[in-house]
Amino acid sequence: MRQFLKTFALGVGEAFWPRRDKSGTTQIVPQSSVSGRALTAVISIMSFLACLTAGMVYMVNQSANAWYNDIASEVTVQVSPIDGEDTEQRLRAVTRILKRQVGIVRVQPYSLAESAALLEPWLGAGDTLSALPVPRLIAIEIDRNSPPDLSAIRQKLAARFKGVLLDDHRRWQAQIQSLTRSVALAGLGILLLVATATVAVIVSAARSAMASNHEIVEVLHFVGAHRKFIASEFERHFLALGIRSGLLGALGAGFMFFFAPIAIQLLGGGSVTASEIKQLVGSAELDFTGYSLLGLIVIAVAAICMFTSSYWVDRILNTEGTIANPNTSPDGGFSLSSRKAKSDSLSNSVSRDFVVKGIGVVFKAAVIASLVFGLGFVLFSSTINVSSTAQVTQADGIVVLTGGKSRINEGVRLLAAGKAKSLLISGVHAQTSIRQLSKLVPGARPLFNCCIDLGRAAHDTIGNAHETRSWARQKGYHSLIIVTSAYHMPRSMAEFRSIMPHIKLVPFAIESPNVKIDSWWSDTGTARLLFSEYMKYLPALTKLGFSKVTNLFAR
Amino acid sequence: MIRFENVSMLYSRGPEVLKNVNFHLPPGSFHFLTGASGAGKTTLLRLLFMSLFPTNGDIFLFQKNLSQVPAEQRAGLRRRIGIVFQDFRLLDHMTTWENVALPLRVMGRRESEYKEDVTELLKWVGLGNRIHAYPHILSGGEKQRAAIARAVIGKPELLLADEPTGNVDPRMARRLLRLFIELNHLGTSVVIATHDHDLVKQYNAPRLVLADGTLQVRS
Numbered sequence: 078m079r080q081f082l083k084t085f086a087l088g089v090g091e092a093f094w095p096r097r098d099k100s101g102t103t104q105i106v107p108q109s110s111v112s113g114r115a116l117t118a119v120i121s122i123m124s125f126l127a128c129l130t131a132g133m134v135y136m137v138n139q140s141a142n143a144w145y146n147d148i149a150s151e152v153t154v155q156v157s158p159i160d161g162e163d164t165e166q167r168l169r170a171v172t173r174i175l176k177r178q179v180g181i182v183r184v185q186p187y188s189l190a191e192s193a194a195l196l197e198p199w200l201g202a203g204d205t206l207s208a209l210p211v212p213r214l215i216a217i218e219i220d221r222n223s224p225p226d227l228s229a230i231r232q233k234l235a236a237r238f239k240g241v242l243l244d245d246h247r248r249w250q251a252q253i254q255s256l257t258r259s260v261a262l263a264g265l266g267i268l269l270l271v272a273t274a275t276v277a278v279i280v281s282a283a284r285s286a287m288a289s290n291h292e293i294v295e296v297l298h299f300v301g302a303h304r305k306f307i308a309s310e311f312e313r314h315f316l317a318l319g320i321r322s323g324l325l326g327a328l329g330a331g332f333m334f335f336f337a338p339i340a341i342q343l344l345g346g347g348s349v350t351a352s353e354i355k356q357l358v359g360s361a362e363l364d365f366t367g368y369s370l371l372g373l374i375v376i377a378v379a380a381i382c383m384f385t386s387s388y389w390v391d392r393i394l395n396t397e398g399t400i401a402n403p404n405t406s407p408d409g410g411f412s413l414s415s416r417k418a419k420s421d422s423l424s425n426s427v428s429r430d431f432v433v434k435g436i437g438v439v440f441k442a443a444v445i446a447s448l449v450f451g452l453g454f455v456l457f458s459s460t461i462n463v464s465s466t467a468q469v470t471q472a473d474g475i476v477v478l479t480g481g482k483s484r485i486n487e488g489v490r491l492l493a494a495g496k497a498k499s500l501l502i503s504g505v506h507a508q509t510s511i512r513q514l515s516k517l518v519p520g521a522r523p524l525f526n527c528c529i530d531l532g533r534a535a536h537d538t539i540g541n542a543h544e545t546r547s548w549a550r551q552k553g554y555h556s557l558i559i560v561t562s563a564y565h566m567p568r569s570m571a572e573f574r575s576i577m578p579h580i581k582l583v584p585f586a587i588e589s590p591n592v593k594i595d596s597w598w599s600d601t602g603t604a605r606l607l608f609s610e611y612m613k614y615l616p617a618l619t620k621l622g623f624s625k626v627t628n629l630f631a632r
Numbered sequence: 633m634i635r636f637e638n639v640s641m642l643y644s645r646g647p648e649v650l651k652n653v654n655f656h657l658p659p660g661s662f663h664f665l666t667g668a669s670g671a672g673k674t675t676l677l678r679l680l681f682m683s684l685f686p687t688n689g690d691i692f693l694f695q696k697n698l699s700q701v702p703a704e705q706r707a708g709l710r711r712r713i714g715i716v717f718q719d720f721r722l723l724d725h726m727t728t729w730e731n732v733a734l735p736l737r738v739m740g741r742r743e744s745e746y747k748e749d750v751t752e753l754l755k756w757v758g759l760g761n762r763i764h765a766y767p768h769i770l771s772g773g774e775k776q777r778a779a780i781a782r783a784v785i786g787k788p789e790l791l792l793a794d795e796p797t798g799n800v801d802p803r804m805a806r807r808l809l810r811l812f813i814e815l816n817h818l819g820t821s822v823v824i825a826t827h828d829h830d831l832v833k834q835y836n837a838p839r840l841v842l843a844d845g846t847l848q849v850r851s
Contacts, residue, residue, distance in 0.1 A: 103727070
């Protein structure tokens with residue numbers, strides 16, 4: 078530990094105050110042999126790219142989250158003009174009711190002039206607007222920590238006023254959340270690629286530098302230097318190199334982020350203002366955490382440089398330049414020619430080996446990925462099963478996802494069997510009535526009257542999950558039975574689990590006509606359906622994993 | 633000082649270089665190690681220097697069985713041995729003086745403690761006027777003497793030299809031999825691996841003769 082701290086202090090010192098070989102005692106390992114201009118440039122460029130990517134991913138993620146939060150915390154009420162009624166009076170009445178509701182932070186009715194200003198880009202300025210039946214808007218900011226019961230407010234407004242609509246932007250929310258998560262995932266993927274490339278280049282560059290110093294390691298070893306002594310001589314140079322190059326890269330990236338808004342404005346010829354950019358992509362600047370991220374990358378680069386040199390010293394000492402290895406030829410000896418050749422060929426072949434090995438690694442990775450993908454599909458298809466009623470445990474509610482025949486029948490059958498208190502049919506078409514649905518299940522009309530709710534907001538499985546979460550939250554439910562087709566169940570469970578991690582979910586998978594689950598490999602239609610489902614399931618599974626990781630960090 | 637007990641050495645891609653070798657060298661002795669090229673001279677030196685470990689048998693050095701010495705203690709034993717390489721192994725970025733002082737530097741000693749000793753030794757080996765020269769401008773003989781000075785600066789108990797006269801003319805070879813003899817008179821055990829018969833004839837010392845993997849000690 079003492080040695081490490083000494084090396085660390087020397088390395089940090091050297092990074093900022095490089096020692097000159099000519100002053101005082103010559104360094105055992107010449108600094109110039111480790112931190113040549115080319116090596117410094119390579120590591121600086123990779124650090125710059127890593128910092129740029131990390132900063133951009135962070136910035137985009139922050140902007141996307143801010144965008145989502147803005148939309149999620151705002152609800153709009155639309156008051157349409159009705160003949161014979163005073164719109165201003167109705168607007169005031171609705172505002173009064175809204176202000177009395179719990180969970181609403183701010184209610185801001187838009188005046189006629191403000192509404193006209195909103196429409197001006199489309200309809201133009203002038204008096205013509207006053208002649209049109211323009212709906213009036215009330216912007217509501219909700220408390221995100223204890224949100225109001227929007228369904229109850231909607232019902233209350235509908236009961237008291239005609240032509241008043243509450244828009245909670247739910248559809249937008251689902252889409253934007255999906256978009257922000259996709260952006261975050263894509264960013265994380267790019268960051269991972271850049272980080273891998275950075276590590277590979279730094280390791281390769283440090284390895285080349287160590288190979289050219291092979292002889293020094295051996296001589297030190299022969300004159301009785303301890304491993305720690307030899308390693309520390311290299312580690313401090315590499316640490317200094319890492320800090321200097323990392324800082325150069327980070328400063329370059331930091332400079333870019335700091336002046337990015339101004340640069341964009343200048344490049345846009347003044348037509349794109351900073352405020353417009355702010356509206357589009359958020360602040361377009363890094364905050365303190367963002368800049369700290371760049372600092373972390375500098376530390377990581379310095380650590381990689383230092384540990385690579387340490388590892389390579391060990392490699393040289395363990396093989397002792399072929400000396401301690403009995404598998405070498407007896408002529409390996411102490412002759413300079415063989416040593417020089419070995420050292421030079423090691424240095425020269427490092428970059429060639431790296432490219433060859435890199436291609437090999439990519440090829441192997443592709444083969445392994447294809448195998449994993451194929452095996453995954455077989456596993457996915459083979460594990461799809463139809464549930465039996467006996468397998469289903471009691472829960473608070475049942476959720477039927479529309480999209481397949483007999484799903485509603487099975488859900489209602491479970492409800493009638495007393496498996497839960499109520500049922501939500503999620504994803505019902507806007508024009509489908511409860512009467513039409515009740516006809517699908519003969520004799521279940523009383524259940525439809527008392528215990529079945531219809532959800533009309535969902536358009537896909539993600540939408541089903543969001544709709545279900547709102548319903549469960551409203552009902553105070555902690556466990557749900559999910560009813561859907563067997564082939565659709567894995568993806569549904571992944572989506573539901575990522576959106577409502579704290580609710581216990583019980584799958585109830587049902588058979589679908591024309592889908593031969595037991596012999597999927599022999600039926601082209603079923604295999605095609607399952608493959609398409611598998612392709613959708615993988616992103617859902619990734620999203621679930623990502624959500625679990627973020628939840629873990631959130632704790 | 634050195635004891636080999638039934639030492640055998642087999643490389644995976646070659647014949648058995650040493651077969652059941654046994655010998656004992658007392659402290660303060662002087663020996664030539666001879667044999668044809670490829671007879672195993674370098675292998676034997678490498679075994680002594682813990683750069684190789686035998687396939688079979690035991691090597692005792694300074695009363696320690698080398699196969700039982702932990703890796704972290706080997707550096708301590710190496711400091712008691714001076715080694716002269718056939719290819720000198722001087723570091724090109726250091727002056728002659730700095731190359732010679734290197735073993736003391738890695739021991740952690742202060743420069744002020746050994747400054748005079750290094751300069752005096754360099755004068756003794758005839759390099760007093762080459763103290764600030766870098767290896768690339770030294771002649772073969774000068775490099776060899778600098779390498780010898782580096783090997784003996786730490787006052788080793790054992791000096792191993794691998795073909796120390798291989799790169800020098802006969803006059804320089806005689807001069808280097810006198811240097812080794814003087815060191816031996818000062819108490820250092822010396823083992824010189826060479827196939828230079830003229831050199832061996834110049835000094836009446838026992839010979840370790842390697843042939844067909846076996847070793848014979850000849851007076």
